[in-house]
Amino acid sequence: MFMALAPGTVAGVVPWWLTGWQAGGWGPAPRLLGVLPLVGGVVVLVHAFARFVTEGLGTPAPVAPTEHLVVGGLYRYVRNPMYLAVVAAIFGQALLLARPVLLGYALVAGGVMWAFAKWYEEPKLAATFGEEYERYRRAVPGWLPRGRAWRA
Template structure:
């Protein structure tokens, strides 16, 4: 179990950390000093709230992958069991929704059109990956169980 938690931590830093941390930082970095010296406004608090919601969604999903799925969020180390409990009762992709929510919070906090464009590109990339890679793998790995799940729960909830 400790090794599984460590693998989840590493993949979270490498994958999610890059998507919601490193790349957004590189996008806003030229303006960061000016932005962070401003007084906080309602939009900043709203951005922080949305970011926090997305962050907790992501953590809940990572926990579900480890505990219920016996795997990680990474396609390189996928779950051994189909995860259909918790947030996965409402959406087949709450992990992606959590990541997109984090990016939305960052976009609002920094009032950045560049981050908004990045958010839209990530949403498109997620859809392509889900449809072309993830869903075929889940059908292959979990068969009827996954097909039944798809009948009950929508892709984006």
């Protein structure tokens, strides 16, 4: 339910509200390129959410947090793959629909996610998982994926 509610609202409802899914007038090349980040974002989002359920034994929702720190799968490359996936999906929609307003929205949404991660999630994870999280945080970047998988 959380997956449909939070990312579904940010990457689905708000873009629809901003555009009504009405396409703009760009040519076909940039519009077709939009499919890649849109589909990629959805795939990454589903994969990352599944890691929370299977590895963390919980959800990304603050009301049902994980029992274990999630550091496998895509989380070996970057600490915030879900947020990056949502921004990628919005960016893909901006290209696909040829709607610059969604490019601006992607930047704003990304900034809000960065702030939430920085000022809520990171302190909460440090308090919950202590040195395990600090070791992970030092080894894996938050926003720019590393080239090689981190080995715990």
